[in-house]
Amino acid sequence: MTKVLALISVGVCLFGPRPAQADWGFDATAGVAYDDNVSNGLEADDRRADSAFTATASGGYYEQLGTNTGLGLSLLAETTDYLHYTGLTNIGLGARAQLRQKFGLGADAPWASISAQAMHHNYHYDYRDGWAYDATASAGKQLSERWNIRGLVRYDRYDADQLQTPVIPGISSAAYNVWGWNFGASVSFLLTADDALSAGYTWRNGTVTSVDAPDDEILEYSSAVALDPVFGTSPQMVAYRIKAKTDILSLAWSHTLGRHAAVNLAYTYSLSKTGSELGNYYSNLISLSLSYSY
Amino acid sequence: MMKRFGILLAVQACLAVQAPAYAAQLHALVLGQDGKPLPNTVVVVMPEDGQLPAAKRTVEIVDQIDKEFVPYVKPVRAGSYVQFPNKDNIRHHVYSFSPPKKFELPLYSGTPSQPVLFDKPGIVKLGCNIHDWMLGYVYVTETPYFGKTGADGRVDLDQLPPGRYAARVWHPLMDGSETATIKHIDLVDATGSSVEWKLKLKTEFRPRRTPLPGEAGYR
Numbered sequence: 001m002t003k004v005l006a007l008i009s010v011g012v013c014l015f016g017p018r019p020a021q022a023d024w025g026f027d028a029t030a031g032v033a034y035d036d037n038v039s040n041g042l043e044a045d046d047r048r049a050d051s052a053f054t055a056t057a058s059g060g061y062y063e064q065l066g067t068n069t070g071l072g073l074s075l076l077a078e079t080t081d082y083l084h085y086t087g088l089t090n091i092g093l094g095a096r097a098q099l100r101q102k103f104g105l106g107a108d109a110p111w112a113s114i115s116a117q118a119m120h121h122n123y124h125y126d127y128r129d130g131w132a133y134d135a136t137a138s139a140g141k142q143l144s145e146r147w148n149i150r151g152l153v154r155y156d157r158y159d160a161d162q163l164q165t166p167v168i169p170g171i172s173s174a175a176y177n178v179w180g181w182n183f184g185a186s187v188s189f190l191l192t193a194d195d196a197l198s199a200g201y202t203w204r205n206g207t208v209t210s211v212d213a214p215d216d217e218i219l220e221y222s223s224a225v226a227l228d229p230v231f232g233t234s235p236q237m238v239a240y241r242i243k244a245k246t247d248i249l250s251l252a253w254s255h256t257l258g259r260h261a262a263v264n265l266a267y268t269y270s271l272s273k274t275g276s277e278l279g280n281y282y283s284n285l286i287s288l289s290l291s292y293s294y
Numbered sequence: 295m296m297k298r299f300g301i302l303l304a305v306q307a308c309l310a311v312q313a314p315a316y317a318a319q320l321h322a323l324v325l326g327q328d329g330k331p332l333p334n335t336v337v338v339v340m341p342e343d344g345q346l347p348a349a350k351r352t353v354e355i356v357d358q359i360d361k362e363f364v365p366y367v368k369p370v371r372a373g374s375y376v377q378f379p380n381k382d383n384i385r386h387h388v389y390s391f392s393p394p395k396k397f398e399l400p401l402y403s404g405t406p407s408q409p410v411l412f413d414k415p416g417i418v419k420l421g422c423n424i425h426d427w428m429l430g431y432v433y434v435t436e437t438p439y440f441g442k443t444g445a446d447g448r449v450d451l452d453q454l455p456p457g458r459y460a461a462r463v464w465h466p467l468m469d470g471s472e473t474a475t476i477k478h479i480d481l482v483d484a485t486g487s488s489v490e491w492k493l494k495l496k497t498e499f500r501p502r503r504t505p506l507p508g509e510a511g512y513r
Contacts, residue, residue, distance in 0.1 A: 027505070064384075064385055064424055067400050067401055070424070105389050105423050106389070106423065107426040142426075145499040145500075190499045190502075193498050196502060198507075252507050254502075254504075256502065256503075256504055260504060261504060262502075262504040264506075266508075293503065293504040
């Protein structure tokens with residue numbers, strides 16, 4: 001109930017009486033994704049691959065506060081519908097605020113922005129339900145008519161709504177409560193008038209959740225452990241939280257279809273290094289989506 | 295007899311003040327290198343004797359509609375004013391860094407109270423500081439004899455005094471100089487002359503209107 005009231009409050013703030021000249025916008029994407037390690041498993045036996053249908057929508061308005069400063073407020077919705085591991089299927093509802101400052105006149109003037117986002121995720125497996133928050137500071141510049149660069153610093157956090165009874169006395173069951181500091185940079189290049197290529201690298205330092213069959217090493221290095229039946233119950237698997245430094249490499253191609261739409265192909269490689277005997281966790285994610293922006 | 299003679303003289307006098315008795319026409323066709331018609335190309339003809347009629351102060355219009363400049367290319371004669379009405383229900387911030395006319399119309403809605411004077415020939419590239427993908431051009435020419443091709447790549451210039459002209463074309467994406475397109479044409483009668491250009495074009499790289507995956511865009 002509290003969540004619903006919170007979202008309604010945000011909605012009232014966003015869509016209540018607005019200045020007549022607010023710049024209303026709507027963005028949506030729909031696509032498919034394949035992840036070769038949705039469980040973020042360590043051992044080959046525990047690594048589970050799955051495909052999903054994905055959709056996102058956001059709507060809101062942008063208000064130019066001054067000559068170079070603008071505020072964007074948006075409501076967000078997204079869903080990821082997994083084909084096999086349906087416990088991961090979830091719907092997210094949230095809101096984002098972004099304050100953007102441009103330093104000068106023209107398309108190649110540098111800009112900086114700060115944004116905050118909160119989204120509640122409702123999973124088929126209820127213990128994964130929770131709020132995802134992030135706060136981001138980013139900056140960018142168009143280097144030429146074809147090249148753009150940007151960088152960001154982001155803090156992300158996930159807080160589950162409810163916790164299981166601890167399965168191991170003395171160890172928290174908040175296995176899905178994770179946080180991380182992210183430092184990233186990306187570059188994009190217009191290959192043709194309609195085709196953009198982008199590449200990015202993000203370094204994340206924080207905690208991650210993994211699902212594996214439990215063993216002594218996992219339990220030794222985990223700060224939280226909870227039962228997780230999403231990937232099966234025989235053997236019984238557990239979700240556990242560990243500290244990790246993650247390298248995230250991303251590549252994307254985007255082809256515009258007219259003024260408002262684009263088709264996007266993206267690849268992301270993540271490598272989480274625990275710095276302990278547990279070793280490294282990695283995943284490959286490929287997605288294809290159609291996006292619309294108005 | 296004297297009365298008829300008087301009428302003839304009067305008719306002759308009328309014809310004399312309307313000289314020239316006919317106006318020449320130029321039928322221009324502009325194609326891309328692929329042979330397809332090329333719209334938004336400015337066709338300019340300059341009398342080689344340098345005789346130009348005095349400029350009239352006119353007010354031309356470049357709208358902003360659906361976060362785009364309309365028209366994309368606007369040819370005007372030097373000395374013209376251009377008004378930039380904002381037909382969107384949001385504010386725009388129009389500017390140009392181009393040497394023939396540097397100006398800025400900070401955040402506004404509706405129609406600015408003062409139009410902008412374009413008094414130097416040249417190409418003025420327009421932008422909007424909020425919507426970076428918005429791009430438009432005002433082509434300022436010293437001659438009153440100009441036009442812009444339509445979707446069929448054609449434009450007809452009429453009411454041209456007979457004489458020898460240097461005709462040239464300009465397109466925002468043309469690969470090469472405008473001077474290289476000059477063709478010398480004799481316009482001697484009202485039947486008109488036809489002239490054709492084939493232009494090699496460059497790719498236009500605009501900031502994207504649709505955000506890249508994972509980016510929120512300007513809002």
